[in-house]
Amino acid sequence: MGRDAHFRVWRGDAAGGDLQDYTVEVNEGEVVLDIIHRLQATQAGDLAVRWNCKAGKCGSCSAEINGRPRLLCMTRMSIFDPDETITVTPMRAFPVIRDLVTDVSFNYRKARQIPAFAPPPDLAPGEYRMQQVDVERSQEFRKCIECFLCQNVCHVVRDHEENKPAFAGPRFLIRAAELDMHPLDARTDRREFAREHQGIGLCNITKCCTEVCPEHIKITDNAIIPMKERVVDRSYDPLVWLGNKLFRRRRD
């Protein structure tokens, strides 16, 4: 019942590598990760790839398929032409470890820099009261599965290694927004932190992050732009001003 597909998979390590050609069986309903697994089982036992849940919930199997950042487990083979060559490469913004596995420690360093949720000092556990409508804003960002595809695609860092120290990336700007919008977070300086320590000003709102988000989080519209606007309450950001003019956004 299967058909053969032509795959090109990047094989190599930090020292270098290249695309290798494989012809591999494909069956109905399969996703790209199934094909990678078939390669491991039949042709390349040591082909390195990260994966865990194979259900789009853990965000481990991020890679680039025909140049587009995607989860391998949520990319159906049926979206490709049967005779199309499918090229699978590791995420480009992070250093390669081996084959499709990259060093994503950048993200964990950025996570360490954001001050944690500050519990309200006057409420004991069990006394928290919040309205559904108020938690939903932050809940959108807590859907994030940390696949880091947004970090990978963001051109502030994708081809600009030099920006990495100053820029937290979309994933951690939504973390800042999530805490800022948390109804009971006791800190009031989330916006200043985003400006001074997360480099939110470097984002020029091209929305690439939103486009690749497998959870369909509106990263730019619902997190970054509001955070920029709130920052601008106190310091003028010309890009936001321009963005508002261009996109005619409703102010809240």
Next chain:
Amino acid sequence: MTELEEHRYDVVIVGAGGAGLRAAIAAREAGLRTAIVCKSLFGKAHTVMAEGGIAASMGNANSKDNWQVHFRDTMRGGKFLNHPRMAELHAQEAPDRVWELETYGALFDRTPDGRISQRNFGGHEYPRLAHVGDRTGLELIRTLQQKIVSLRQDEDNAATAAGGEPPADEDAGLRVFAEVTITELLRDESGAIAGAFGYRRETGTFVVFHAPAVILATGGIGKSFKVTSNSWEYTGDGNALALRAGSTLVNMEFIQFHPTGMVWPPSVKGILVTESVRGDGGVLRNSEGKRFMFDYVPDVFRSKYAETEEEADGWYKDPEKHRRPPELLPRDEVARAINSEVKAGRQTPHGGVFLDVSTRLPAEEIKRRLPSMHHQFSELADVDITKEPMEVGPTCHYVMGGIQVDPDTAAAARVPGLFACGEVAGGMHGSNRLGGNSLSDLLVFGRRAGLGAADYVTGLGDALPVPAAGSIEAAARSALAPFDREDGENPYTLHRELQQTMNDLVGIIRKESEIERAIQSLEAMKPRVAAVSVEGHRQFNPGWHLALDLVNMLQVSECVARAALIRQESRGGHTRDDYPQMSADWRRRLLVCALDGDGGVTVQQEPITPIRPDLLALFDRSELAKYLTEDELSPLDEQQEAGHGS
């Protein structure tokens, strides 16, 4: 031996899911230098896949709920095989563990008055599951992950406030070792824990942890079965590590087959469809359109479940005046019912049954309550669950059995310094786990394991154990052996064979002749697994990793099969075609697995821990009579008579 990296900690926690992270928080807050070691990246553990919620009797949705009701439901769900002390502690402490998550920043769905919303689930008398849509596990893991980060930040801030520098990673009191696999526990000459040995996946280099306490929180064993909702990490590592260190596993014959896994397309077969679909009104129908669950209510539950569709539907709005829909029976009952419908030929085009929520809730409500399910079916199966039914069937989901532990401290049997919590520990859920009781189990016993380890380490004082001579070298040799062998079989092929064997012969419905065949196959696989060879080098080599995981899967599978052969009754997650009845006599016996000198599995019977009289008194005698022997009931009668007399 080259490239050996060594670390010293007070406690090493193996596994970074809900149980491991909660244990780490407790251990760190108790002052221990704590290492968390996990096979994946930090934040990717199997806990993220939990969907429905965390069971805790907070009473937000129905004020009649309390720990006693939760305890009763848990015991009924487990068919009274649960360790009663574990079920008691779990029911008592779950609400505090959930409220505590809010102080770490968790954002649960809310009730109209602003408290944590609670939803209905199978086997729970009242709406009890705290949830975030259908992605509760993700919320749990992220919340705990962020709490771990904050503990580290506290340490940095304290150092800075004292005028110093934040500690380097190697000096910090809490550190995560991601993508490190532990292959052996290290013990001293007396047999007490002295640390753990493993390799870094990224480089293939070895790591030795010197520590007087190890907490195993490695999760389950589902990857030994072909159709499973479990992630690749679920290879029974903790179970096998404990066995090889001299500890014991209990209740390994009880495997939960979740009634609703996806059945199509083939590549996603087994992926979980949350029980919340049924909790929120979804119904099961066969190919004839019949809501068949009404035909499958067992005697022990007869009085609590609706007999007509009308009564069942009325329950969602007015649970006081109606009995529960039978779709919300405990999972073992629903899974067996689906299995029977399929066997009787009333299956859907792809061999399952229909699970329909599209005719039960408005589309917008489905998307709001079940966003991941909506996403999962539209992306992977081209099914819009707001418009058409899903096709579902049973999938291997959870192992009730696990390491034998002391309920209060989570100390593992027979090995000083070894602790276990979460799915890798056994006893809490008896023969069948209720949905929602897993996430609460992780939190309650994760914390207890962290505290248990802290007490143990404090008690040791300066008497630190040292790994027995040669044990580190031996662990390194066996880890590298697959590279030294030539012409061995491919680990992927053997893994597939193991999964097929367990699925076909020790699956949802079992019988003696099939289990015996399974044991023969497993025996035949032992020398083949021991001879596996792998290609390539040590750097991030999945073939090598699987070759080492296979050893664990095989040992654990043997425990499952051997225990399943011995237990001659049907109860919870163990259904014997040849012994279809539940037996009060078998309830009193636990099956305990250990390794003999040659690495073979032995199974011994042990008496079950009796249920304390005050806990027994929470049930009607007539209900207890369905589970307990006359011997066990007579003290109860005497007590009642004494009570009447006074």
